[in-house]
Amino acid sequence: MIDLDETDRKLLRALSEDATQSAGALGRRLGLSQPAAWRRVRRLEEAGAIAGRRVVLDKEALGFGVTVFLGVKLATKGRVSLDDFERAVGAIPEVQTVQHVLGLFDYRLRVVARDFADFERVLRRRIMTLPGVGDVDANVLLSEERRPGPLG
Template identity: 80%
Template sequence: MIRLDDTDRAFLRALAEDATLSAGALGRRFGLSQPAAWRRVKRLHDEGVIRGRRLDLDHEALGFGVTVFLGVKLAAKGRVSLEDFERAVRAIPEVQLVHHVLGLYDYRLRVVARDLADFERILRRRIMTLPGAGEVEANVLLSEERRPGPI
């Protein structure tokens, strides 16, 4: 585990809010020169603390008004490999996240759809036909609130 000081944590909080901040902007905000800020950010990248930058899209604005969290239990009879299931589920463009979890279900999926009829089509034609797919539980997202992480 990498040691983080207060400035590292402040950088991470700022970048979590706006990943486009330049080293110069970070330096000005936290009282460092641009090269010193750049070295800190580079170290955080090199150490694996920062794994990349992501674009946060508004799904509703793009026509995807429904988000569903699925719990998927693999069928015991087929003895399908986890890799086969994961490879197949990653090929479904509407599946945003795939989490292999411990608990009642083997996987938790985040799925986006245009509407409930579109979600039903995705569920019937894509999710339920996955290799090894057994029991499925769906939870439709009503609202979402982002909470800052532990940094």
């Protein structure tokens, strides 16, 4: 675990809001010089506090109006079954996240689709045919709001 001071926390909050900000913009925002802001970002990256930067796509603007969370219980257990399932589900582009979880289900999937007919096609033809799939439970996303991360 990295030791963070208040400036590091402010820097991480600023980057979590907009990861495209330059070191100069971050420095102006936090009262640092551009080189000082750059050094801090670099140190946080090297320490693993910043694991990467990404673009957040607007799924609706791209034509994906339905998001469904699926709980998947495997019919068979074992390391080979888990590996086979993870490899196969990872090849489905509509599956945005694959989470191996503890509880009622073995996996939680976030699936996007153009509409409910498209989701049904993905479920029937792609997900239900995966190796080892047993029970599946679906929860349709109605709304979502981004909450502040662990740094507030």
